[in-house]
Amino acid sequence: MTRQDQRGDASAGRRLAEVDPGWGDGTRCVHAGHPVAVPGEPVVAGPVLSTQYHLAPPAEAGEADIYGRSGNPTWRALEQAIGELDGGRCVVFPSGMAAIATLLRALLRPGDVLVLPSDGYFGVREWVRAELSWVSVREVPTAGPWSDDVFDDAVLVLLETPSNPGLDVCDIRELSRRANTAGAMVAVDNTTATPLGQRPLELGADIVVASDTKALTGHSDLVLGHVTVRDADLADALRRARTLGGAIPGPFETWLALRSLGTLDLRLGRQAENARAVAELLRDHPAVRGFRWPGWEGDPAHAAAARQMRRFGGVLGFELPDADAVRRFLERCRLVGSATSFGGLHTTADRRARWGDPVPEGFLRLSVGCEDTDDLVADLRAALDGIRWP
Structure with missing residues (x-):
């Protein structure tokens, strides 16, 4: 330029x-x-x-x-x-x-x-x-x-x-x-x-x-x-x-x-902190399968992401048993809204199959926001309790 x-x-x-x-x-x-x-x-x-x-x-x-x-x-x-x-x-x-x-x-x-x-x-x-x-x-x-x-x-x-x-x-x-x-x-x-x-x-x-x-x-x-x-x-x-x-x-x-x-650096910093903490919860939770986040060392994309990304972002993906499990999960959440965009201040989740994406019925794209990390993790943990795979 x-x-x-x-x-x-x-x-x-x-x-x-x-x-x-x-x-x-x-x-x-x-x-x-x-x-x-x-x-x-x-x-x-x-x-x-x-x-x-x-x-x-x-x-x-x-x-x-x-x-x-x-x-x-x-x-x-x-x-x-x-x-x-x-x-x-x-x-x-x-x-x-x-x-x-x-x-x-x-x-x-x-x-x-x-x-x-x-x-x-x-x-x-x-x-x-x-x-x-x-x-x-x-x-x-x-x-x-x-x-x-x-x-x-x-x-x-x-x-x-x-x-x-x-x-x-x-x-x-x-x-x-x-x-x-x-x-x-x-x-x-x-x-x-x-x-x-x-x-x-x-x-x-x-x-x-x-x-x-x-x-x-x-x-x-x-x-x-x-x-x-x-x-x-x-x-x-x-x-x-x-x-x-x-x-x-x-x-x-x-x-x-x-x-x-002007606040992009600050927002991404908090979202990255929250994403790391949410990843720790989701990757081993019994209600969750197919967890994806390039920042997680066990993710299939992590090696490639680490070579070219300076930050890993606040968007994660995971699968619950079915659409009804997603409904129950979202109803129990107090901090996570159901919305179809991502990257905002508020944590949101979107069941992508409803829009025609070729993903399982229970797949959720989770966009972590800028809430207090402990509050967000606690909210997600409580919402996941009781969800079981057949």
Whole structure:
């Protein structure tokens, strides 16, 4: 990211501060995307809500903003912040699906080969089948096997690691090397890990895509997404596609996301602490089978995760005997709500089979929140008591 990219809001009256790449995660999360200190100006700038901007005289050019669909200072502030964390050029969108849909439309042409995770977010596969019927799709489980012919003639390889909801992991560095050698680009869905948990661009991927509705913003009060790329031309193409297609984020939601980003390091720290404690409970509990969490040393994905992840995240998976056992478990919980997103302050659980994921009827995706660790473990333990497998 160039200095001009980072500080390009001067013409909109909001010059963004430069963040030292040597600072730690917490410092960068707090300061990225915020304006430089000016006496008398607010410490935290508010959202820019205008749909139109004053134009320069006809003989002049170079306005930062002219119309609300093509540019907004609040977008650029968040894009700088996320781009600094991801290590590339960020473009924000009104949802994770808008982000990945715009990316796929920008990169793929009729007859192109797209490689998708067969065990990743089901909505992506559904959208591709409905909207990109002219693309040839190959589906591969996140854990493989990744044979050489998977990459033959592929234009784009989409990885999702850890996968949602199964929490399998693939080797980003190795698969990026093999895909690039075969002439394909690699995009990594980094929703579960966040930029603090994993930096795919540093591991050789070309593109990062994420639903920022989840852990990145983490308060369960907005829908947002982003794409971060290494290539400046691709970033420009995505911005043009966003402008022409109208897939633009609301300035207020974007501002909420920037506000929420400041606590990302703190939130992930508590969630990781809670995830470790919950893992200790679940992995040996007689009511639980098929426990998954990449941070657990006994997990099949742990070795690969430990090589590339900086943090293991707060999403776990496990199986209860059946859907009725899940119902009874959730009824007994006082701190765990039934909800279908993840990464928020509140601990939630989702029985994924109800949405059509190819998982057992009793499989639960558990997103641990920021509650007191002892309270959360005690609540889960009490809710699991009395559940038995046939």
